[in-house]
Amino acid sequence: MTIxxxxxxxxxxxxxxxxxxxxxxxxxxxxxxxxxxKHRTGLDQDVYDHVMTTPGAERLAFNAVATARGLAEETGADVTIAWGCTGGRHRSVGLARASYEL
Incomplete structure (x- = not known):
């Protein structure tokens, strides 16, 4: 199984x-x-920090990964998490990075 x-x-x-x-x-x-x-991405540390210091951001990433792991374990199937924001450069990339690091 893959997440x-x-x-x-x-x-x-x-x-x-x-x-x-x-x-x-x-x-x-x-x-x-x-x-x-503005012209950086969620892979840049200062943008990542800006996103992840939003109240609830860390908990959201943790809970999403925990849910995905639970689904994968229960079903044996691959699970995909998709993080979306307006432009797909800052918030979504930051949460994707945080999820990956968990």
């Missing part, structure tokens, strides 16, 4: 097919509105 993690932007296309899809647009602070972070 796949996808990040995407709702502004580019519909959500990809996944077992767990999370819309982060209204949940997490958007680094896009900070001129120093």
């Amino acid at each position: 796949r993690i996808i990040s995407f932007g709702f502004g580019h296309a519909a959500a990809p097919t996944a077992d767990l899809v999370f819309d982060l647009r209204a949940l997490l602070r958007n680094p896009f509105h900070n001129p120093e972070l």
